Amino acid sequence: MRMREPLLYEQYIGQFLTDEEVLERSQEAMLDGAQEGQAGGGGSCGLANLLLNSYQERLIQNRLQEEQDREDGAQEEDEDDEDDGVQQRGWEPTAEEKALLREEFISQMHQRFLDGKDKDFNYSEVDDNPDYDNLDIVSRDAEDKYFDEDDDEDEEEEEIEKDDNEENMSQ
Template identity: 70%
Template sequence: MRIEPEKFLFANLQSWFVPYKSLHSAPEMWGEIDSCIEPASPAPCEPHSAGTEDEDEMDQHASEPSNPTAHIQDKCSSTLDAMISAIVVSGSPVKSQQLGEPDLTVEEKKQLLMEQYNTKPVVFLERYHTHLKPEHMEAFSHVSSDCRTQYYCTEVQKQASSSANKTRVRNHRFAALRALQKEGQYFSEEQMRFREPLLYEQYIGQYLSEEEILQRSEEAMQKGPTGLSDLLINSYQEKELQKRLQEEQDREYCADQEEEDDEEEPTHADWEPTTEEKALLREEFLSQMHQRFLEGKDKDFNYSEVDENPDYDNLDILSRDAEEKYFDGEEDEEEEEEDDDVM
């Protein structure tokens, strides 16, 4: 019996294509038949087909054009509200306005900020990140894969750490200030005069009478050692102090000459303060010395023993209320001075 070649070829082709069709009933992405696939066994394709259903579902969600912030707003509405409110309170401009255009209300600002956030969250983060806190970063979780989001979230964390460190250092120094005030020596008039001779001269020294200067010297001798060597040391220190004072006065005079104006400032010969005014000047001098200490301007003081000392953490709680009153008082005085200048 003779077998025709055409029929034999057709029969063999059918045996290959029929299983392949049953295997790949779904549309093929590549359009290429893998020669390694066993045509009679569909088993290797089953895990792939099962997996593609989940992957297709994920791809479908990823490619949906719906606004991804809708879910975030429902989940993190409190975070969003807190973030928007923080930006509004900061006073940061949220919109370019023309001269004479009325200021935006709080609600208008919040609405504009929310629109900016919904439209371009990454640009929103870039623009307002300096006013945000780490707890606000949850609102940008849906764009966390963006390298810009990662960068500015890191910046917000650094900013918060820096702010916390500044607060801790300030609390430590204020606790140390209270301890030094109680000890009495560091903020004594003589010690402060030695640290800042020009400042002392401006607020106190130039208004002292001869009797007060003599009394100051006697008090310094009574408080300190009375040996001959100590007297010589005190005399040497006084000469050095006067030398420093003269040098600082010369520098200040040269600076004043460069910025000289038509009006002459009142001098010691022009104005003699009353007893009450002298007391106010003394208080102002003491306040300035306290402020210099808190700002780290006392050159001979080892601030590392305070700033990095955990022992002062226990004093922070006790000192916090006093610290707030102290700085609030300073702010009130500054506001009063500004009002007086305006009047």
């Protein structure tokens, strides 16, 4: 999620990380790369994964810088508006507040994905793939459609009978 939206991550989580937590995050990324290399069966894969992780980190930092520059440019245009983001100078959240910020970040990322706003994901692969359809829902929709059509026919017959009865009564 950090890679998908680095600015949002930085606003909710990254800016409040201590130096130790940043170091721990970097070490975890390196360990993950080394473990993937060992699972692949070679020491050179560990180095390749380390280089790949380093490259991905650089991409994240570049993307973060671009997004911050864009946001700074937008803020310069709207200097009269207040800063409504999470970031407040001099405020240090408690551990509980950090957990809430992390939950909010994750929630926003999930909602963005569900809303189809994840730029790096090809939604058409999932939307157009019948293997991912829930067959229970598809069959239930078909049944509902069938019974709705049947109900519509019954209502039409009742209206015709009602109209016929009104004509017979008026004669």
